Amino acid sequence: MDCRQAIELMQDRLDGLSGTDSTLMLEEHLAGCARCQSEWHRLQMLDRLFASAQMVPAPPYLRVQVMARLEQRDRTKRMALACAALALGAVTLALLVFVPAFFTCLSTAGATTALLSGGPATLGQLLNLAKTLGRITPLVVGALASPVAAISLCSVLVALGMSRLLSGLLQLSKPNNAA
Amino acid sequence: MPGIEYVGRSADVTDESKWITLAQNGDQTAFSRLVGAYQTPVYNLAYRMLGNKADAEDATQETFLRAYVHLRSYDSQRPFSSWLLSIASHYCIDRLRRRRMTWLSLEDEIVASDGTGEVTEIYLNNDVPNPESVIAQREQEMQIQRLLAALSPTDRAAMTLRYWYDYSYEEIAEVLNLTVSAVKSRLHRARRDLAHMLEEDM
Structure with missing residues (x-):
């Protein structure tokens, strides 16, 4: 050998x-x-x-840390899903409210233009025009205000959700060595 | 296997597979039991490979997070401990390679310390150890970690699995995705190199 x-x-x-x-x-x-x-x-x-050599035992708090990170991960995941659902809801709502409002505005504007194109020949016509304008103004304002309000509200909610999501992600990616 | 017998290997197999199945279905309590059973083997592997407490804790957390995410892909024909140690080994190997790429000097990698110069205390029982034995144990620990730090990441993992987990060549090959002959030659070479280093050290 x-x-x-x-x-x-x-x-x-x-x-x-x-x-x-x-x-x-x-x-x-x-x-x-x-x-x-x-x-x-x-x-x-x-x-x-x-x-x-002996095996080095894990510190007693390690299990709690692992489970806390898992919980955080799940919370972040839930938050992301909620944000996505909210954003989708906001877009749908905006479309549902805005599209009819848009067409209402168009038709109202069309009627007004038609009325004005002939010109207020008589006092009666002038009064009718004033009445029409008075009637349609709150409608137009209301029709525009509701989608704007809905979109703003949803944007605020989505922004809040996203900021929490981002902070969650940042914390999740940060090594957690706190004893 | 030297050292403390870890819970994972001695845990009841039926209980373990029950916990795994429950955890695969999203039961966090069941997963928490698995963490409790395997935290020491995973932590010890990470500590032996990375050389300090902070990195070992972080690596252990990462290992369990990855295990949780990929739990559905776990093949129940394979021992859960091997699967988990495989995740931990690969994570630690990657981390050591990244560390090397950041040109961290070997001196900064002084192992057997927690970054504050303190050596991890290992007491098997609750007995209060006498100062001489504590010092001897510290020196021995530092020597072991210094030797391990001289090895490549993969060789470090192979030596750790061989000595602390009593894994066979075949088991090490499976955990590290190597061939049995590669494990054998890596272990033999590592042992010879370390034996020479140890002799010079003494």
Whole structure:
């Protein structure tokens, strides 16, 4: 057996993989080889050192930290879903309110233009025009105000949600080493 | 296996698979039990590889978060401990590679310390240790961590799995995605290099 094979057997022996025959062969080789004796001595010393090392126990608060980060992650995920739903709702609501309001404005504007194009020939027509304008003004304002209010409200809610989501994400990505 | 017998390996297999199934369905209490059972093996691996308490804690948290996210992809034919240690090993290897890329000097990587120069205390029992044994244990710990720090990230993982988890070549190969012969040659080379370093150290 050469030294290379002997070193291989030493490693096997440290790993508990060597049989009786190979152990005997190694012993024979070691008896006549000073270099391998020192190598075997070194390897055994290292093996003893590592084998005596204990497992480092996890700090007691680690489990709580892990679960807190999981909870935070789930909360952030829920918040993201809520924000997406809210944004979708805001767009839908805005469309539902704004589109009819837009057409109301168009038709009202059309009627007014038609009325004005003929010109207020008589006092009666002038009064009618004033009445029409008086009637349609609150309608136009109301029709425009409600979608604007709805969109503003939704934007504020989405912005609030997004800011909380972002702060959640930032905290989540930050390593939590607090003892 | 040297050291404390960790709960994970001795946990009741039926209980464990029950917790895993529940956790896969989103039960956080069940997952919390898994964390409790495996936090020490994961933390020890991270500590041995990264060399300080703060990084080891962070790596342990990351490992469990990743495990939770990918829990549905866990194959129940495989031991849960191996799956978890595989996540932890790969995370620590990546982290060590990133650390190397930031040109952190080896001196900054003084292991066996928590960054404040304090060595992690390891007491098996609640007995109050005598000062001599504490000092001896600290020195031994520092020596081990100094030796481990000299190895490449993958070799560090292989040595840790071999000595603290009593893993066979096959098990190490599975955890680290290596061939059995690669594990064998890495371990043999690492052991010889460290044996020489240890001799010079003494």
